[in-house]
Amino acid sequence: MDQPLNQRAAADDAIIEIDMSRAFAKLRARATAHVAELLCAALLAAMSLQMFAVISRKSITVDEVVMIPSAYYHLATGNFQLVNEHPPLAKIAAGIPLLFIQPNEVKPEQIHGDPGSIPEKWSYAESFWENNPDSFASLSFWPRIPMILLSVVLGLVIFRFARELFGSFAAVLAIALFVLEPTILAHGRVVQTDIPATLGYLVLFISLYQYANQQSLKHATWIGLAAGFALLAKFSMLLAGPILAVFFGVIIWRTRKNKRRDPIAHAVIVAIAIVVIINAGYLFQHRPIGAPDAQWIQESFPRVAGKVTLLTSLLSHVLPADFILGILRQVRHNAEGHPAGFLGMYGRMGWWYYFPVAFALKTTLPFLFLSLASLAWATYEWIKKRDPSFLWMLVPFLIYTLYVLGSRIDIGVRYYLPAYPFLFMLGGALLARLCKSRKVLRAGIFAVVVLMSWMIVEAVRAYPDHVSYMNELASAHPHWWYLSDSNVEWGDDTAAVAAYLRARGETKVRSSFLGDFIMLHHYGVNPITVTRYDDVEIEKSRYIAIGASFLNGSTVPELLRVKGHWASETERQNFFDAYRHRTPEAVFGGSVYLFREDEH
DSSP states (O other): OHHHHHHHHHHHHHHHHHHHHHHHHHHHHHHHHTHHHHHHHHHHHHHHHHHHHHHHHSOOOTTHHHHHHHHHHHHHTOOOOTTTTSOSHHHHHHHHHHHHHOOOOOOGGGOOSSTTSHHHHHHHHHHHHHTOGGGHHHHHHGGGHHHHHHHHHHHHHHHHHHHHHHOHHHHHHHHHHHHHOHHHHHHTTSSSSHHHHHHHHHHHHHHHHHHHHSOOHHHHHHHHHHHHHHHHHOGGGGGHHHHHHHHHHHHHHHSOGGGTHHHHHHHHHHHHHHHHHHHHHTTTOOOOOOHHHHHHHHHHSGGGHHHHHHHHHHHTTTSOHHHHHHHHHHHHHHHHOOOEEETTEEESSOOTTHHHHHHHHHSOHHHHHHHHHHHHHHHHHHHHHOOHHHHHHHHHHHHHHHHHHTOSOOSOGGGGGGGHHHHHHHHHHHHHHHHHOSTTHHHHHHHHHHHHHHHHHHHHHHTTOOTTOOOTTSOSSOHHHHOOGGGTOOSTTHHHHHHHHHHTTOOEEEEESTTHHHHGGGGTOEEEESSOSSOOOOOOOSEEEEEHHHHHTTTSOSSOEETTEEOOHHHHHTTTHHHHTSOOSEEETTTEEEEESTTO
16 A cells, blocks of 8 residues: 555656746746846846945935925925926926925925025925934935936836847847946936936937837827926927927928828827926926016026016916926026036036047946947948948937037036937947857957956946046046036035044034035034135134035135135135145045145
């Protein structure tokens, strides 16, 4: 009797073993079939973990000081005026976690200034942080999580488009380039408009690609949704207007006269979808143009104030007033320019070659070399084979590059981020081609290994200070000599500065770096303002903390008192010149320089 039982047990074990073998075989087959997707997921997961680690140790940037409060008030109260110079996509994303935290809101007695004025907006931002000391860490951390998720979505979109055009291997290589680029790692965790705009610009061209391959109502609707998404991300995406006009103009022109009704109808659908998406971003609210708005228009556009006010009032019945006013603020900002430092020069009207140089300094050398090579290769392939895949890479890259060359707001390479995905995809395609070429197979594989290894080394070297990263081309001078503002300093090292000072028993510091006046005291150190608008003697302290942009001189306030008189432009730019020639006791994140004062 025992023998039949043993035989049956052995048979059952054999069946289980066979089933397990089959299961593992199926799992292995699926993994093999989806190896590209698995590699993409692994790379994006590694990027996300890296960003989580950074936001756990880095303080918020100076822009997030106002962006995070405006994100909350945008969703919780429908107040769109706090940072209406930026459209709301990033604020909507960042604001969602804040609705669960439910921070204490501004009190009436804390609001100062006229409605819509800068003092009033600062009242909301400052009180947001002051009224929630127990939730400070949560309010700083959770709004940045959705931005990391948007960065992951951007990576997924890059992967999908690259795979469709160039194959799975090229797509994986493109994602590897994406997750190792310091500028992506720096800004993919920040509540700002740059990563959303990059995603919007890419999605717009993907939708155009799909429509070009199959003209249909569905694909036209996707174009409208993509364009609306882009316009809600950043006002530089107004570039979508002329792009769509040229695109549909060419489509209609190339269509027979008796069949033009469809593309014309599709263009109308696109316009309607854009309007709906923009209104949705502002919760379908249409406030009238108020007296403060009219006064601001009068001050900003004195020669055509009447016409601008009338046009704004009329358009506010179709588009949200704050969307239109935000566009006008960007028009004014670009017309006035922005103080910037660049290669030892100073100016506020920009340099046409600023972004190519900034890109060359702020990206890793292997990616710089690969980008130049892939652009040349793609151009050659297009001319030789007329492969449209390369045209869908080159055209959007060239459009955005030409667009930023005319910008007068030269304060960060992040403004150039929408052009990056096309370089990632072209770079991945070129490396994949080298690895598959019989003529240069070994050399191609060697090139991939060297480039990726080099980029990994650079990414590790930059961690966690990706904001201030520059490559070896910027080695002859301090980094603040080459570039300024968010290229070298953005306020996210405030916590590190405070921790260093507290460890040495310091509770106050003379300071001049981005965000110090509103954030430093939350970390237990009181700032003493060095750049003043009056002649009051500055309180002494053992240390002085100076931001890289302030050492550069470009971000030193334009209204500045020096020895009893208003500073000239030269005095302003060289206000901290004495510290340029001193050795700091400590440097935090490559962005804040700490000098000991009691030695002098």
